[in-house]
Structure formats: structure tokens, C-alpha cells
Amino acid sequence: MTSPTYQVTDPSTGDVVETFDHATDAEIESALTSAHSAYTAWKDVPIAERAVVVKRVAALFAERADELAAIATTEMGKPASEGVEEAEFCQAIFDYFADEGPTLAADQEIKGITGGRAVVQKLPVGPLLGVMPWNFPFYQIARFAAPNLMLGNTIILKHAESVPRSALAVQKIMDDAGLPKGAYVNMFATFDQVETIIADPRVAGVSLTGSERAGAVVAALAGKNLKKCVLELGGSDPMVVLDTEDLDAVADAAWDYRMYNTGQACNSNKRMIVMDDLFDDFVGKLTDKALALDAFSPLSSRKAAETLHEQVQDAVSKGATLHAGGVLSDGPDAHYTPAVLTGITKDMRAYSEELFGPVAVVYSVGSDDEALELANDTTYGLGGSVFAVDEKRARSLAERLEVGMANVNTTAGEGAEIPFGGVKRSGFGRELGPLGMDEFVNKRMFYIAD
Structure with missing residues (x-):
């Protein structure tokens, strides 16, 4: 070969x-x-x-x-x-x-x-x-x-x-x-x-x-x-938001981390899991950010952009909601507009596959236990984060994440001195x-x- x-x-x-x-x-x-x-x-x-x-x-x-x-x-x-x-x-x-x-x-x-x-x-x-x-x-x-x-x-x-x-x-x-x-x-x-x-x-x-x-x-x-x-x-890292006193700051952190390197980072927050009382406002803030973008960097290749588009379209065809973005250029360039996607279910590719590009996927949950179950319901185990006003509450959930890198009240602890790696697949x-x-x-x- x-x-x-x-x-x-x-x-x-x-x-x-x-x-x-x-x-x-x-x-x-x-x-x-x-x-x-x-x-x-x-x-x-x-x-x-x-x-x-x-x-x-x-x-x-x-x-x-x-x-x-x-x-x-x-x-x-x-x-x-x-x-x-x-x-x-x-x-x-x-x-x-x-x-x-x-x-x-x-x-x-x-x-x-x-x-x-x-x-x-x-x-x-x-x-x-x-x-x-x-x-x-x-x-x-x-x-x-x-x-x-x-x-x-x-x-x-x-x-x-x-x-x-x-x-x-x-x-x-x-x-x-x-x-x-x-x-x-x-x-x-x-x-x-x-x-x-x-x-x-x-x-x-x-x-x-x-x-x-x-x-x-x-x-x-x-x-x-x-x-x-x-x-x-x-990786398909979860970012769990239990509560916050500053939703703007958390949404900013979520969006910036997800869009870094045009969304092509193994340990980016590919699944945002948000408590139901914050969900609509959180999604709204991400949608506003996506709609406000006039231009965005291309993905690494035309093939990468087409694969991501297929995953998003599969989700939409099965009932997911595309709030913004998700537009693939005519080609042969690799531009793809940053997207916000909700309503993902287990029968969609986006639930189990890694979305390697600028797509913010947001889930709504009603309890800490439901958030944890969803966060761990993946074959991946690279990293994950938990946000909450009460650090003890956030830490309690983060301690149970099945990942190689768990973070509390930050999207990721990063630095030359901080070990990097995962578990599971x-x-x-x-x-x-x-x-x-x-x-x-x-x-x-x-x-x-x-």
C-alpha cells in the first residue's frame, strides 16, 4: 500500500x-x-x-x-x-x-x-x-x-x-x-x-x-x-456547565476553545452539556457569535470540510437543529462556516463520532447525574471540564469523568509542565x-x- x-x-x-x-x-x-x-x-x-x-x-x-x-x-x-x-x-x-x-x-x-x-x-x-x-x-x-x-x-x-x-x-x-x-x-x-x-x-x-x-x-x-x-x-471532550454567575464569560470560553485551530484540536470541547435552565441562553449566545462572523479560516483540506458537512447534515436530516452556520463552500477550497447544533440523539453520527471542525454541539440535561452519564457515554476519554459556582460540586462531577485530563472551571489546564493523554479509545x-x-x-x- x-x-x-x-x-x-x-x-x-x-x-x-x-x-x-x-x-x-x-x-x-x-x-x-x-x-x-x-x-x-x-x-x-x-x-x-x-x-x-x-x-x-x-x-x-x-x-x-x-x-x-x-x-x-x-x-x-x-x-x-x-x-x-x-x-x-x-x-x-x-x-x-x-x-x-x-x-x-x-x-x-x-x-x-x-x-x-x-x-x-x-x-x-x-x-x-x-x-x-x-x-x-x-x-x-x-x-x-x-x-x-x-x-x-x-x-x-x-x-x-x-x-x-x-x-x-x-x-x-x-x-x-x-x-x-x-x-x-x-x-x-x-x-x-x-x-x-x-x-x-x-x-x-x-x-x-x-x-x-x-x-x-x-x-x-x-x-x-x-x-x-x-x-x-x-477525542470528544465534554464541557459540563452546571451553573454560573457569568454566562457570558462561560459562553465566551466555550466558543473560543471550540473554534481554536478552526475546531481541529483533539481535546477541544466537542460536546457542551448544559443545565436546562441555562440551555436556551447559552445556545443563543453561541448562535450570536456564529452569525456575527464575516469570515473564518478554512479547514485543513476539502476532504475534511466535506466529512464534517456530511456529519452535520446527517444530524439535521434526523431531526437536529442547526442554529447557525454549517455552510460548505462550493470548492475546491475548504471553507466551512462555524455551526451551532442541538438536538443530537444516539442515532446520529454526531453523537458517537468526533466532529473535527468548527461545530459547537450543545446538549441539555436536568441534573448532575444526567450530565455525568452523558459525559461518559462515549468511546473516547481524552479530556473534559466541569463549570459550577460551587467548586466542590464541580469537582465532585469532574472526579468521575472517564478521561485522562479533568478540569474544573477552565476548559483545559495546558502548559509544557502539564501531562497530556487519554484513556479508552x-x-x-x-x-x-x-x-x-x-x-x-x-x-x-x-x-x-x-
Whole structure:
């Protein structure tokens, strides 16, 4: 099976701007050899010295923020200001692991040992494959690469076929920062070549951020080859609003978070669950926001816009109410007007599928228990949030969310130091924060007898 062509298609016009050849099998073998050779040297570089290089990576993300933002706008339609924010977040991530990495990777003494001393060491494991998505073309790489480069692992990176310029821009940052040749290698690999890389005995593990389908394939390949894998897959995160003293502020937060990155974030608030006494006003405020928009950024591709439109139209045809938006452009561009949708029932695709785009879906509930039942009635388990005047009430419900990231009175706790990841079909493993250096690591017990 051959991958789609690596190409830049401007979603604002549908025009193909540039194409890139797939890697040859010889180039894949060269990458594997280079990554393994670099690992044998990089792992022995003192972590404080690795931190100096990682710090330079952070600085280059900041210096090139405008350039990176422009690339993302052309490749997947990201608003320029959000592209700059993404580059700056990458800076924060690399800085965090450069600063905290030596402490996070330090030996941990095992207490209570008699007859000797024992510690748990955190050692690198080898070259790793990263399979990354298009929606945050820089940040997704940063949260995978930063902790692992600090640990002494090396990286082979297979990016999404639609963001090759982003992939090459990150490669240049790594090279210019002074990483040894082979420590970070971008490859325009095919699906068959990804299988080859995972199967290669020199590769120690694989991390994928993407769809459930892709995650299942990569997990099966990793399991077949006895390799560790980390998966961050889709999400249909609930945002529960029990009560509030400032509905405008909550509606603003709900709308801004849902529309961020044109609604194409795994952990955005895709299901807003609102108490029935607030429901009409809440929906009205979101509808006003949607109707007030004169223009909006395109989705990442025409196919993405068409898929989202099909999901919304399926809901409307089965009785859901479309309060605003939901208009697909004639094409070949990927514009889709931000929508507000209510009346979703279990027989509609929108109930069980992830809506990856600017659609605010709002449900009405009559009690905390009903809100919790609806929030957990999903195969996904990435994140979720609960809003209430009484923090204890909000926390009580948030504690019972079946998610990897639960939030009280905020749409999401985010930062380089805050772990990211989910449960259920949203995947497994964690990135960022102290847990980000705890995945692809040999937690070796080291015992010295008296």
C-alpha cells in the first residue's frame, strides 16, 4: 500500500503549491543506520550538555515563529496568530525539558533496602519513530521529541503527508541547533516503509498522534514486533456547565476553545452539556457569535470540510437543529462556516463520532447525574471540564469523568509542565510534564551490595 503524495495544498484555494517525492527504501535504511549510530554517541553525552542543544532548539522556534506560522497557514489553514502561538509553545516545551530534564531523569533511590543500596535509573532505549498529524504540525513534534532527545534517544519523524514544509522546517531547526547527524531525521515515508521502520530491531518504540484507525494499525505493528508505543488518538471532550454567575464569560470560553485551530484540536470541547435552565441562553449566545462572523479560516483540506458537512447534515436530516452556520463552500477550497447544533440523539453520527471542525454541539440535561452519564457515554476519554459556582460540586462531577485530563472551571489546564493523554479509545501513554520523560525509558534497577 502506497501513501498519498506528500504535497502542499493551500486549503484557502484548493491549489496544489508543491509536491515532494516519497523516500526511497535506500533512504529509509540510511535513516535507520544514521539514527542508530547517533544514538550510540548521543546517549553518552552528559544530560547537561544535551540540554544546551535542546535549549538552542527552543530559541530557534521562537526566532522563527513568524516563518513557521506562515508555513502552517499555507499548508493547513492555521490562522497566523495561532501559528505564532504554536511556535512559542514549542519554545516553552523544549525549554521545560532542557531545564527540568536533568532532575526528571535523575536516579530515584529505593528506600528500605537492607544489605545494599538500590536506585531506579532512567536510561534511553534507542531510536524512536514518531508518526505525527497535521493539525498542530510543530507542537505535536515538540512534545514527542523534546523529552526523548533530553533522555538520549534519537528520533525518526514521519509527518502527515499534507505538511511537508512544516516537517522540513523542524528538521532545519534541529540541524541548526547542533543536534548530531542522525539524532533527528525527517522521512517522507510510505505506509509500507513505516511498517519496515517499526519492525527494524534498531528501533525501540513508536509514538503516534492521529486517528483511531491509524492508532490501531500502528499498535498492532508495534505489538507484533514487541515494541513500546504511545498513542494519542481522537477525542470528544465534554464541557459540563452546571451553573454560573457569568454566562457570558462561560459562553465566551466555550466558543473560543471550540473554534481554536478552526475546531481541529483533539481535546477541544466537542460536546457542551448544559443545565436546562441555562440551555436556551447559552445556545443563543453561541448562535450570536456564529452569525456575527464575516469570515473564518478554512479547514485543513476539502476532504475534511466535506466529512464534517456530511456529519452535520446527517444530524439535521434526523431531526437536529442547526442554529447557525454549517455552510460548505462550493470548492475546491475548504471553507466551512462555524455551526451551532442541538438536538443530537444516539442515532446520529454526531453523537458517537468526533466532529473535527468548527461545530459547537450543545446538549441539555436536568441534573448532575444526567450530565455525568452523558459525559461518559462515549468511546473516547481524552479530556473534559466541569463549570459550577460551587467548586466542590464541580469537582465532585469532574472526579468521575472517564478521561485522562479533568478540569474544573477552565476548559483545559495546558502548559509544557502539564501531562497530556487519554484513556479508552483516545489512546494510552502521556506526553509533556514529568510524565513526558517516563515513556520511552529503561527504568533500570541498579543494586550495589554492601
